[in-house]
Amino acid sequence: MSETNTTEIGEIAPQNPPLPLQRPRRLRGNRALRRMVRETLLTVDDLIYPMFVMEGTAKKVEIPSMPGCYRYSLDLLLKEVAEVFALGINAVALFPVIPESRKDDTGTESYNPEGLVHSTVRAIKKAVPEIVVITDVALDPFTTHGHDGLLDANGVILNDPTVEVLVKMALSQAEAGADLVAPSDMMDGRVGAIRKALDDRGYIDVGILAYAAKYASAYYGPFRDALDSAPKFGDKKTYQMDPANAREALKEVALDIAEGADIVMVKPALAYLDVICQVRQATGLPVAAYNVSGEYAMIKAAGQLGWIDEKQVILETLTSIKRAGADLILTYFAKEVALMLHK
């Protein structure tokens, strides 16, 4: 004990830098170890599949700026819904392609109980009753001008009159059998108004997935091609959020929660991972993120050119969204990923 170390080795020990105690590479040595310490698991349960429905029968039309995504007529959409449900996808989010002849200034077609969305919801609920059906509450596919709200004579978007129409729309979707209504319009106060109307009519179990922090993003371009819903004048910056703002996202989220949202969403996802992370920390509610059309298109385009390993990039991208804090991801990759995860 008291002996001093006089071994030769001790005496000649060079003053090497100490070996690192922590060697993170130890836990990366093989596949099994990597899987044991993996922090984020992407599963098919995380995925919500956005789908485009159009009028007619036997129609399946590819969207040019979204290769691999289609507008389906109802008969073919039902087949696709059954197929994705069998792959383990729990929910679909529906977006209708409305012919120009049914559009008007105020989007009255949006609450037509015999409208495309409504008949689609009823048919899905009959064919695949267990799948969660999410309907979009916003006027842009239904208005001739392509905006999400009613306009005054000067083209200014009117908040409160728009909310009245959104309430009608949400109620009509609940009546058709939607499980979750998803206001994506960004009018102030719409979540509270919709919650109250649903409750007053007895739809207490219909939930609200609020597009709480939805940015005025150029990443929506291909979606607007898909629905032919691009605004005919101006932009959406007076209602959708400024991409520069994160604190404001927390304010929007807090408002939507106070008004009765069940799930809050950040949209788009990739340029807003910091916002997803902050929203995750700010609420215990489920957080959704929308991996939007432009994000899909960029990966598809680079994949088609052979510039990236598309499958790996898809998985890495969706994992990053989950890691940032999203519980649920709306993504056009849902079916592809479900197929990959099953392998």
Ligand code: PBG
């Ligand atoms: C409509 C709506 C949009 C998207 C979802 N709902 C477009 C927009 O706000 O202009 C975009 C989805 C996507 O790009 O994938 N309010």
